[in-house]
Amino acid sequence: MLKRSSIVWGKLKGLPWWPGIVVDADDCGQSNVRNDHQTKLWIFWFGDHKVSQVESKNLKEFEENFCEKSVSKNKLLKCAVEEVLIILADRYNIEYSDPSSLFEWAKEGFKKKMPLPSGESISLYLPDIVKTALQKHYPKRKSESSSEDDSENEIVNVLNEVSKGRKSLEDICVMCCKSKNSVIMKHPLFVGGVCQKCKKDMDKIIEADKGKANDICVLCGQGGNLIYCGNSMCLCAYCKTCIDYMAPKGSFSKILKDNDWKCYLCEPKRQAGCLIKRREIYLSMSAATPIIPPEKVPIRVIGDTNAALSVLKKKKIAVDLYCTESSQLQEPSTSKRHDLYTDFSDEEFHEISADFVFGSFFVPSSVVDDREKVLESFSTSFYRFLYRLNGARVVMPSLFFFYMSDGEFMDDEIKSRVMQFLRVDPIIVMFPLKNIYLWTNVPPIKGIKNRKYSMKRNLHLEIEEDILDKFLEPLKNFYKKE
Numbered sequence: 467m468l469k470r471s472s473i474v475w476g477k478l479k480g481l482p483w484w485p486g487i488v489v490d491a492d493d494c495g496q497s498n499v500r501n502d503h504q505t506k507l508w509i510f511w512f513g514d515h516k517v518s519q520v521e522s523k524n525l526k527e528f529e530e531n532f533c534e535k536s537v538s539k540n541k542l543l544k545c546a547v548e549e550v551l552i553i554l555a556d557r558y559n560i561e562y563s564d565p566s567s568l569f570e571w572a573k574e575g576f577k578k579k580m581p582l583p584s585g586e587s588i589s590l591y592l593p594d595i596v597k598t599a600l601q602k603h604y605p606k607r608k609s610e611s612s613s614e615d616d617s618e619n620e621i622v623n624v625l626n627e628v629s630k631g632r633k634s635l636e637d638i639c640v641m642c643c644k645s646k647n648s649v650i651m652k653h654p655l656f657v658g659g660v661c662q663k664c665k666k667d668m669d670k671i672i673e674a675d676k677g678k679a680n681d682i683c684v685l686c687g688q689g690g691n692l693i694y695c696g697n698s699m700c701l702c703a704y705c706k707t708c709i710d711y712m713a714p715k716g717s718f719s720k721i722l723k724d725n726d727w728k729c730y731l732c733e734p735k736r737q738a739g740c741l742i743k744r745r746e747i748y749l750s751m752s753a754a755t756p757i758i759p760p761e762k763v764p765i766r767v768i769g770d771t772n773a774a775l776s777v778l779k780k781k782k783i784a785v786d787l788y789c790t791e792s793s794q795l796q797e798p799s800t801s802k803r804h805d806l807y808t809d810f811s812d813e814e815f816h817e818i819s820a821d822f823v824f825g826s827f828f829v830p831s832s833v834v835d836d837r838e839k840v841l842e843s844f845s846t847s848f849y850r851f852l853y854r855l856n857g858a859r860v861v862m863p864s865l866f867f868f869y870m871s872d873g874e875f876m877d878d879e880i881k882s883r884v885m886q887f888l889r890v891d892p893i894i895v896m897f898p899l900k901n902i903y904l905w906t907n908v909p910p911i912k913g914i915k916n917r918k919y920s921m922k923r924n925l926h927l928e929i930e931e932d933i934l935d936k937f938l939e940p941l942k943n944f945y946k947k948e
Contacts, residue, residue, distance in 0.1 A: 513546030
């Protein structure tokens with residue numbers, strides 16, 4: 467039976483099996499969060515050090531299932547598993563010189579275990595790495611503390627004022643609903659304001675990985691009893707506290723019964739009470755274009771293929787660095803694409819200091835008739851691009867980006883979601899037999915009308931290179947020539 471400090475493999479919807487450790491609600495500041503399903507346990511995830519509730523049926527013993535679940539070349543997963551192996555080695559008094567050597571020990575079935583001294587138990591203590599992370603990131607939620615009974619009445623009174631039309635959502639902080647806290651900014655996703663005290667939590671929402679199951683509510687920025695959107699391109703989390711207060715009565719229990727629930731951002735027309743999607747997040751929000759520098763320098767690029775490299779060279783734009791993979795920083799002449807997906811680290815983003823991030827998606831012929839697999843491939847491609855764009859922006863906030871995709875499979879929901887993240891309307895590049903959607907902040911070329919541009923196929927170029935050849939022409943004004 468699983469208990470506190472048990473190391474497990476856990477599974478969240480839409481995500482791979484991942485190593486974690488069972489913790490108590492008190493450990494992660496959720497002691498007053500109701501557990502409507504007693505089969506749920508709090509899990510601290512190794513690697514990103516986040517916490518979430520998981521059904522017991524989606525948990526398996528780590529050691530017993532090591533070979534089955536850890537056969538993966540995912541770099542992030544390997545790092546997470548290494549953290550676990552170090553903890554287990556310490557528990558079983560296994561000596562090692564290099565943490566990577568522990569993988570062989572694990573593959574051999576965790577042999578050579580040495581028993582702990584008699585009377586010593588590992589069943590209750592948490593490793594230091596876990597305790598440190600929990601103390602740093604998961605203080606007890608004030609809004610759910612039993613010592614603040616007056617706070618609940620205040621929230622109810624404020625929202626009653628809104629429902630009666632005496633106050634506007636924009637005049638209150640929808641993250642805490644405290645009447646005394648003055649609004650300093652708008653909430654970026656929902657109609658309503660944000661106060662100074664909640665701004666730090668708002669920053670966590672903005673910085674959270676898009677399209678991934680994060681451990682914070684998209685409305686209040688805190689943890690708790692979370693439920694996730696069933697849309698695989700969204701996966702936004704909502705805490706029970708926010709839904710109980712902001713949505714119509716009984717909404718949370720109804721959501722739990724819906725196995726394919728779409729959230730208030732994906733289906734804003736649903737009965738949402740005070741959870742009203744801000745229209746602006748789906749409307750055009752023009753992404754800023756970098757200014758022409760007084761002194762032009764060679765361009766530095768992160769791309770998922772070498773297509774842009776050949777076009778830049780053709781246009782005589784000097785290329786200082788062109789990277790397609792994170793394992794090493796490569797010269798333009800030796801860069802290549804790997805089918806194995808790897809992410810750049812923070813150190814690599816700083817070393818590259820990219821001026822331009824490029825990505826593309828074209829439906830593989832092997833899955834062209836399988837919409838589900840097409841969407842899965844597109845999601846992988848787009849969020850890889852988004853991860854790289856966001857990482858590069860930490861170093862260079864003002865940079866160029868360029869993402870193109872086949873248009874046949876795109877419905878309004880997909881286009882809206884991409885537009886939400888990239889904050890620019892797509893240009894529809896129209897060929898005789900197909901349309902390509904293009905999102906970019908590169909200055910527009912002549913001939914674009916109503917966000918549409920007609921092209922004829924250049925039989926001497928691949929369609930990807932053909933589009934890049936047209937739309938990257940303005941970059942000649944920004945970078946040094948060869």
